[in-house]
Amino acid sequence: xxxxxxxxxxxxxxxxxxxxxxxxxxxxxxxxxxxxxxxxxxxxxxxxxxxxxxxxxxxxxxxxxxxxxxxxxxxxxxxxxxxxxxxxxxxxxxxxxxxxxxxxxxxxxxxxxxxxxxxxxxxxxxxx
Numbered sequence: 001x002x003x004x005x006x007x008x009x010x011x012x013x014x015x016x017x018x019x020x021x022x023x024x025x026x027x028x029x030x031x032x033x034x035x036x037x038x039x040x041x042x043x044x045x046x047x048x049x050x051x052x053x054x055x056x057x058x059x060x061x062x063x064x065x066x067x068x069x070x071x072x073x074x075x076x077x078x079x080x081x082x083x084x085x086x087x088x089x090x091x092x093x094x095x096x097x098x099x100x101x102x103x104x105x106x107x108x109x110x111x112x113x114x115x116x117x118x119x120x121x122x123x124x125x126x127x128x
Contacts, residue, residue, distance in 0.1 A: 008072065055127055058116070065109045072102040 076098035084092030120127055 003012070003125055062109065062113065066106075069102060069106050069109070072098065076102055
């Protein structure tokens with residue numbers, strides 16, 4: 001496995017780790033003692049539950065996806081610049097493919113957000 005996929009994988013897991021440290025907050029009705037020792041969700045009155053957990057996770061996933069998109073876009077841009085400097089067509093093609101699939105990933109994330117918005121509109125259930 002080359003260095004770029006390893007760095008990307010490390011960065012993704014690091015962001016996932018940070019999201020679990022940051023996301024359980026009183027603003028969401030979830031506190032750290034509620035999440036880790038007993039896997040209980042909701043505020044002091046017991047409201048919330050799995051729906052609230054899904055809502056918090058989805059909002060964090062979209063933030064992480066946006067950060068990963070920017071990271072991969074910068075990496076593919078640097079790969080393109082370095083490939084053009086070395087005049088190696090394989091490096092330029094690899095950078096173009098990375099940039100293409102990064103944009104495809106962004107399109108998938110945007111489409112999933114739109115689908116969630118349509119589900120909210122059709123069912124009247126608030127997800128975010």
